[in-house]
Amino acid sequence: MSSYPYPIKIRAVWWREEDKSICWINTKELPFKEEIICSSDPGRVAKAIIEMEIRGAPAIGVAAALAVASYANKVKTRDIDSFYREVDSAINILWNTRPTAHNLFWALRRMRKKLHEAVEKGVSIDEVVQILENEAKHIMDEDIRANIGLGEYGAELVPDNSTILTHCNAGALATAAFGTAEGIMRVAWYKGKKIKVIATETRPVLQGARLTVWELVKEGIPVTLITDNMAGYVIRKGLVDLVIVGADRITSEGYVVNKIGTYMIALAAKRKGIPFYVAAPTSTIDLESTINDIVIEERNPDEVRKVLGKPITLPDVPALNYAFDITDPDLVTAIITEKGVVKPPYRENLPKILKNN
Numbered sequence: 481m482s483s484y485p486y487p488i489k490i491r492a493v494w495w496r497e498e499d500k501s502i503c504w505i506n507t508k509e510l511p512f513k514e515e516i517i518c519s520s521d522p523g524r525v526a527k528a529i530i531e532m533e534i535r536g537a538p539a540i541g542v543a544a545a546l547a548v549a550s551y552a553n554k555v556k557t558r559d560i561d562s563f564y565r566e567v568d569s570a571i572n573i574l575w576n577t578r579p580t581a582h583n584l585f586w587a588l589r590r591m592r593k594k595l596h597e598a599v600e601k602g603v604s605i606d607e608v609v610q611i612l613e614n615e616a617k618h619i620m621d622e623d624i625r626a627n628i629g630l631g632e633y634g635a636e637l638v639p640d641n642s643t644i645l646t647h648c649n650a651g652a653l654a655t656a657a658f659g660t661a662e663g664i665m666r667v668a669w670y671k672g673k674k675i676k677v678i679a680t681e682t683r684p685v686l687q688g689a690r691l692t693v694w695e696l697v698k699e700g701i702p703v704t705l706i707t708d709n710m711a712g713y714v715i716r717k718g719l720v721d722l723v724i725v726g727a728d729r730i731t732s733e734g735y736v737v738n739k740i741g742t743y744m745i746a747l748a749a750k751r752k753g754i755p756f757y758v759a760a761p762t763s764t765i766d767l768e769s770t771i772n773d774i775v776i777e778e779r780n781p782d783e784v785r786k787v788l789g790k791p792i793t794l795p796d797v798p799a800l801n802y803a804f805d806i807t808d809p810d811l812v813t814a815i816i817t818e819k820g821v822v823k824p825p826y827r828e829n830l831p832k833i834l835k836n837n
């Protein structure tokens with residue numbers, strides 16, 4: 481069991497050694513029910529990602545990697561070509577779950593590369609299985625260490641006695657553990673800074689009300705819940721000292737793709753002149769992409785027409801359900817990663833930070 485400099489109290493996804501399966505806490509049921517599910521079936525894990533039992537850019541990537549490794553452990557064939565095809569098809573099933581978060585594709589590319597290299601080398605199936613398991617565990621451990629690392633950098637930017645506004649959930653429930661935006665909050669809190677948090681509910685899936693509140697209450701970090709449409713006013717009223725959010729993808733120019741509603745908060749922060757920070761491991765940064773490559777997931781309109789499954793409008797009214805939006809680089813004060821804090825110009829400085837060891 482790896483050791484970390486801070487307590488790891490909550491994990492979104494993890495590896496169960498006894499049966500080499502992937503386990504996750506079903507975030508769809510929180511905070512009202514804590515349900516743990518374990519599986520080695522890539523189809524079941526894909527369903528969990530699509531239906532947001534597992535959600536959050538880093539958690540999705542880690543889950544996909546663990547699912548590939550878990551499935552590889554269960555493949556029965558002793559023919560290497562059939563084995564390769566079966567594991568590669570599992571990668572494809574997971575690849576086609578949600579289109580926006582870069583971490584999913586970053587993790588699956590790592591797994592596919594390990595699979596291809598091992599098979600090319602002609603190692604045994606048992607050795608390929610072990611290589612895939614090791615890689616998936618590295619991806620999981622790297623995520624936790626990255627969150628702690630960016631948490632340390634970010635906490636330096638958090639004034640004592642400050643109020644942080646956050647949107648959605650970029651916490652332990654969105655990562656292998658510790659969280660990104662919430663990782664900064666945890667380190668600041670553990671280091672004795674008297675922070676308070678304002679969390680937006682985050683319609684339509686309510687990650688803020690259901691997940692961020694649950695995480696911060698468990699940590700003993702003071703949190704106040706607001707509706708999404710209250711964010712502008714509380715910023716204007718001077719109740720917020722800084723904004724910290726997560727990210728699902730950051731392009732080469734520094735465009736930040738994050739939960740729908742992030743852009744409006746960034747505009748309000750700019751207008752008020754308070755810092756707007758984006759916390760993200762480097763696995764979220766996609767230097768191959770530009771704003772034109774971004775795919776914004778559109779989810780089932782029923783998520784908008786209902787709250788926790790209860791209709792709030794007429795059943796067939798047309799509804800838009802964009803799951804993410806795009807925040808322009810000039811609205812982002814800094815991008816906080818495990819390799820350091822990136823300041824503008826992002827097009828120039830993002831590649832530099834990725835080269836840092």
Ligand SMILES: CSC[C@H]1O[C@H](OP(=O)(O)O)[C@H](O)[C@@H]1O
Nearest residue numbers: 535536537650654726727738739
């Ligand atoms: C640590 S990044 C989490 C990121 O992912 C969330 O999206 P979703 O809940 O739809 O997976 C949201 O954009 C968070 O900022």
